[in-house]
Amino acid sequence: MHRTDLHKPQETTTVNTAILRLTVNNHPGVMLQICGLFARRIFNLEGIFCTAIDQGETSCIWLKVDETDKLEQVIKQLVKLEDVLAVELRNDVRERISEMEAMMARID
Amino acid sequence: MPRLNGAQIIIHHLERQGIRIVAGIPGGANLPLYDALAASTSIRHVLARHEQGAGFIAQGMARSSGQTAVCFATSGPGATNILTALADAYLDSVPLVCITGQVPSSLLGTDAFQEVDTYGMSMSITKHNYLVRCAADLLTILPKAFQLAGSGRPGPVLIDVPKDVQTEVVEFESWPEPCPVQAHQTDPPEAIETVATMINEAARPILYLGGGVIHAGAAAEARQLAEQGGIPTVMTLMGLGILPSDHPLSLGMLGMHARRATNLAMEECDLLIAAGVRFDDRATGRINTFCPRAKVIHVDIDASEIGKLRSVDAGIIGDARQAFGDLLPHVRQRQRHEWNGRIHQLQLDYPRFHDQDFAPGRPFHLIRRVAELVGPEALISTDVGKHQMWVAQAYPFIDPRQLLTSGGLGTMGFGLPAAIGAALAFPERPVVCFSGDGSLQMNIQELATAVEQQVNIKIVVFNNQSLGLVRQQQRLFYEQHYFASSYRIAVDFAAIARGFGMLAYDLAGAPDPDALLQQALREPGSCLINVPIDIEEEVYPMVPPGAANTTMIGDEYAQN
Numbered sequence: 001m002h003r004t005d006l007h008k009p010q011e012t013t014t015v016n017t018a019i020l021r022l023t024v025n026n027h028p029g030v031m032l033q034i035c036g037l038f039a040r041r042i043f044n045l046e047g048i049f050c051t052a053i054d055q056g057e058t059s060c061i062w063l064k065v066d067e068t069d070k071l072e073q074v075i076k077q078l079v080k081l082e083d084v085l086a087v088e089l090r091n092d093v094r095e096r097i098s099e100m101e102a103m104m105a106r107i108d
Numbered sequence: 109m110p111r112l113n114g115a116q117i118i119i120h121h122l123e124r125q126g127i128r129i130v131a132g133i134p135g136g137a138n139l140p141l142y143d144a145l146a147a148s149t150s151i152r153h154v155l156a157r158h159e160q161g162a163g164f165i166a167q168g169m170a171r172s173s174g175q176t177a178v179c180f181a182t183s184g185p186g187a188t189n190i191l192t193a194l195a196d197a198y199l200d201s202v203p204l205v206c207i208t209g210q211v212p213s214s215l216l217g218t219d220a221f222q223e224v225d226t227y228g229m230s231m232s233i234t235k236h237n238y239l240v241r242c243a244a245d246l247l248t249i250l251p252k253a254f255q256l257a258g259s260g261r262p263g264p265v266l267i268d269v270p271k272d273v274q275t276e277v278v279e280f281e282s283w284p285e286p287c288p289v290q291a292h293q294t295d296p297p298e299a300i301e302t303v304a305t306m307i308n309e310a311a312r313p314i315l316y317l318g319g320g321v322i323h324a325g326a327a328a329e330a331r332q333l334a335e336q337g338g339i340p341t342v343m344t345l346m347g348l349g350i351l352p353s354d355h356p357l358s359l360g361m362l363g364m365h366a367r368r369a370t371n372l373a374m375e376e377c378d379l380l381i382a383a384g385v386r387f388d389d390r391a392t393g394r395i396n397t398f399c400p401r402a403k404v405i406h407v408d409i410d411a412s413e414i415g416k417l418r419s420v421d422a423g424i425i426g427d428a429r430q431a432f433g434d435l436l437p438h439v440r441q442r443q444r445h446e447w448n449g450r451i452h453q454l455q456l457d458y459p460r461f462h463d464q465d466f467a468p469g470r471p472f473h474l475i476r477r478v479a480e481l482v483g484p485e486a487l488i489s490t491d492v493g494k495h496q497m498w499v500a501q502a503y504p505f506i507d508p509r510q511l512l513t514s515g516g517l518g519t520m521g522f523g524l525p526a527a528i529g530a531a532l533a534f535p536e537r538p539v540v541c542f543s544g545d546g547s548l549q550m551n552i553q554e555l556a557t558a559v560e561q562q563v564n565i566k567i568v569v570f571n572n573q574s575l576g577l578v579r580q581q582q583r584l585f586y587e588q589h590y591f592a593s594s595y596r597i598a599v600d601f602a603a604i605a606r607g608f609g610m611l612a613y614d615l616a617g618a619p620d621p622d623a624l625l626q627q628a629l630r631e632p633g634s635c636l637i638n639v640p641i642d643i644e645e646e647v648y649p650m651v652p653p654g655a656a657n658t659t660m661i662g663d664e665y666a667q668n
Contacts, residue, residue, distance in 0.1 A: 029227060029239065040232050076412035082236040082256060 017046060018067040019094050022078065023086040026052050026059040030083050034061060037081065043074050047101060058085065064097060109281060114243035115144035115274040118207060121250040123150050125286045127178050129532055131156055131165035135182025136222060138209025140274035142180075154532065154561055157553035159186050161525040163193020164551070167202050168529020171512045172487055174325070176203040176257045177529070183210045184222030187268075188229070192519060194264045195233035199516025200346060201323060203262035205253050210239070212272040226268045235263030243276040247284050255287035261410040262323055292409055292427045297434070303405050303422050304438030307337055310379035312447045314399075315339045316362065318391075319346030319515065320384020320408060322508040326429035330383070331355075333432050338444035339381070340451050342370055344391050346515045347384070349505040359451070360460075363391040364651045365497045368665060369454035371657040374399050376450070383407040383428045387417040388516070393657035407431045458665055460501075469621065471498040471570065471645055477622065478540060478568060479504050481629045486538040487512065487530045491523035491547030494576035497647040499542050521550030524567060528554060531563035539564060545571040545599065555608040558634045565634045569601050572641040580646050581653075584661065594643065605636035614638040 024030045031050060038045040044066030053060045065074055078087050112120065118141060122130065131154040134142040145153055156162035159181040166179035181190040187208045197204045211220040227239040236256050238249050246269075253265040307313060321330050327350045334341045334357045341351050342362040351358040359370040371393075374380075380402040385391070392398040395417050403421040406414045407428055414423040424431045466473045475498055479486070488503060489512040490496040496513060505511055512530055514522040527541035548569055558565055574594035582590050602612035612635060613628040615621040628637045648662035660666060 029231070029237075032228060033231060036231055073412065073416060080410070080412060 016067055017094075018065045018071050019090045019097050020063040020065055020075070020078070021086075021088045021090045022061040022063065022084055023053075024059050024061055025083040025085065026056055027083070030059065031061075033081055033083060034063070034078070037077055038074075041073075041077060043070055044068070047097070049100065062097060064101075109279050110283065111277060111279040113140065113144070113275050113277045114240070114246055114269065115140040116147075117243060117246045117278070118250065118269070118274075119144040119148050119151065121246070121283070121286075122178060123148060124283060125250075125254055127151060129154060129169060130178045130180055131162040131169075131529070132180025133157075133159050133162055133182065133186060134180075135184075135186050135209065137183035137211055137271050138180060138186070138207075138269075138274070140271060141207065141209060141269070145180075154528075154557065156525065157556050158551065159189035160192050160521065161551050161554040161557060163190045163204070163206065164196070164522055164525035165529040165532070165554075165557070166204050166206075167193060167197055167522075168489065168512060168526035168531075169533040170197075170202050170204055170529075171200075171526065172509055172530040173533045174323070174509065176205055176254055176262075178205050178207065181206065181208050182222065183208060183226065184224050186222075187224055187226040191230060191233065192517075194230060194266060196514050196517040196519045196522065197264040198233045198235065200514065201262050201319060202264065203257040204264040205257050206234075206264060206266045208266065208268050209274070210268045210270040213241070213270045214272070216270065226266070230266045230268075233264075234266045235261075237266040237268070239268045240270065240273050243273050243278045244280065246273075247280060251284045251287040255290060259290040260292060261320070261408075292430070299422070299424060300431070300434045301438055303424060304435055306379060306403065306405060306422060307339070307381065307435070308438075308440045308442075310403075312377045312450075313337070313339050313379040313381060313444075314359075314374060314377040314402075315341040316344075316380055316382040316385055317341060317347045317350050318344040318383070318385030321347060321350050321428045322384070324384065324409070324428040324430075326384075326427075326432055327351075327508040329429055329432035329436065332436060333439060336436065336441055337439045338442040338448060340373065340448060342366070342374065344385055344388070344515070345500055345513060348500060349508045349510045352506040353504050357448075361500050363388075363393065363657060364653075365501060365647055365649070366657070367455075367460040367501070368458040368649055368660050368663065369451065369460070371651070371660060372454050372458070373451045375401075375658050377402045379403050379405065381405045381407075383431070384409075386413050389653075392417070393651050393655055393659070397656035397658070469640075471495070471641060472502040474568070474570075474625075474639060475499055475502045475542070476504070477625065478542075478629065481626060482538045482540055482566070486510075486540055487527075487534060489513065489523045489527040489530060489539070489541045491541075491543040491550075492518045492520045493544045493547055494572070494580070494645070494647050495542050495544045495547075495570040497577075498570075501647075520547040523547060524551050524558070524565075525554045527565040527567070528558050528561065528563050531565050532561065535564065539566070541565055541567045543567060543569050544576065545569060545573060545595070545601065546575045548601065549599070552604065555605055555610055555636070559609045563634060564632065566629055567605075567634070567636040569636060569638050570641045571601065571638055572643045572645065573598060574643050576643070576645075577647065579643070580650070583646075584650070585652065601636060601638045611635035612638070616640045
């Protein structure tokens with residue numbers, strides 16, 4: 001992939017993607033649970049950003065998900081994970097996620 | 109204030125949770141747990157011969173009783189061996205708590221002796237899993253694990269406990285209360301009324317019931333719904349027993365090995381009332397040709413199942429017992445003479461059974477004969493293969509939880525240890541394990557466990573010296589290229605059983621096989637009965653994998 005492409009937010013964020021914000025228990029297995037769910041159910045995960053919040057008790061995970069026809073099923077399966085405390089559909093912050101992507105692409 | 113180590117906390121909590129039997133095998137990494145178990149006066153340990161056997165013994169207890177059952181394994185190979193039983197429980201929604209030993213925390217991640225990433229490997233085949241970091245955490249994890257296993261859609265939960273956590277001593281204020289199974293919130297009454305109207309207005313409805321109805325304890329309500337609405341009913345493999353198989357509204361099992369009239373009736377239905385089912389491919393055939401004319405109502409406690417494979421016209425997220433109970437006052441009393449008459453005609457046009465199917469020595473004859481001899485109280489486990497489908501087609505099931513069978517995962521080797529578990533849970537009831545020579549060899553070592561535990565199980569081995577269903581598919585779909593599907597040596601299962609100290613009978617060459625069968629089933633305690641079956645006996649009709657359910661081949665009505 002041409003890295004320079006990532007500097008153009010409009011091209012990396014299409015309307016086919018959805019932005020999800022998860023609140024999860026913060027322990028070493030959580031990222032594996034989320035990524036494993038996407039891998040085994042053949043859901044496309046295009047981006048993931050995770051950081052501890054709430055004095056480290058929980059983490060916040062931003063997911064950029066390929067929203068073809070499976071988004072409802074993606075959300076229902078995420079909700080079932082015991083360590084996932086909340087799932088919010090946050091397409092309202094799509095542009096800011098794009099900015100973050102662009103910023104991360106600039107870090108060498 | 110209690111002052112105990114992690115292992116003692118686990119055992120004491122199991123006692124408080126009401127667990128009376130644990131199946132397992134000790135090893136290096138769970139020895140502290142076994143040391144604590146040895147001191148328990150209320151928990152009986154059942155020493156399996158392979159961890160997969162331990163997992164299936166626990167499953168046999170859980171499936172027959174509906175209560176969460178517990179199994180133990182050590183780290184490394186102990187854990188990998190038990191994973192198959194957990195995956196099996198996950199796919200059939202069976203409540204288990206599996207507690208594995210793990211290498212000490214200080215060695216985690218170092219490729220230590222008998223270390224595997226049990227947490228990572230079990231993640232995708234458990235409802236939830238834990239790697240315990242300190243003994244104090246056990247006080248919250250243990251009650252939560254039992255709550256998760258038994259609540260909502262049940263399933264297996266694994267707790268991986270490093271050895272140093274088992275020996276770590278903690279002092280704590282008080283014992284946590286065992287968490288009750290969580291109740292499920294009910295749907296709003298409007299949804300129920302909408303669904304009831306759909307049922308009342310349908311001309312050709314069919315009830316499609318699965319294991320979820322049994323988990324919910326909703327068989328009586330399901331039967332009342334069927335009878336009140338005059339609704340013909342199909343069941344999945346996991347749902348057999350919800351309606352007695354001789355009930356006038358029962359169309360038996362649907363799908364790959366359904367009777368022809370059942371799959372044809374589904375083609376004509378205009379409303380499919382699905383409950384506790386997940387539209388598995390073995391039940392639906394090619395999904396986009398399944399019940400093509402039908403609106404769909406789907407009742408399931410797991411929201412992700414609704415609309416997963418088939419879009420629905422109405423969904424009720426909730427417990428089937430509650431949903432049926434709410435529906436019943438709104439469902440009109442109807443006979444539906446026209447629709448039931450049409451189905452009756454299909455059954456006359458395409459009869460399921462023929463007299464020759466019940467000739468002595470043929471599978472249906474043997475299954476019905478065993479059923480007559482062991483009576484309606486009997487619990488039936490099966491392995492996986494032809495014998496399993498014949499039992500599903502012909503055994504006169506009358507109760508939910510009467511049939512214990514590996515549905516979703518289709519695990520050969522399930523039957524014998526599951527039968528042991530059922531016999532431990534219900535020592536006063538007869539237990540029959542129908543197995544095949546292929547399946548039995550996958551956990552044959554558990555014959556030793558059965559003898560040692562003095563359980564009362566009758567193992568009926570349908571012996572065709574082959575992997576019958578594999579061979580059948582090679583016949584039908586691979587131009588009769590029979591490869592690796594039959595055994596070149598004849599194993600003497602009766603001699604093997606005797607070697608384990610079990611009574612055994614061989615119907616092969618018996619002057620009066622029926623008399624010998626009667627004698628075997630009458631004998632107290634466990635026994636094995638070898639029953640020779642012609643290798644050419646097939647399971648018919650059959651829907652080819654990936655085909656529509658109306659494409660049934662193999663029986664005399666097949667067009668091809």
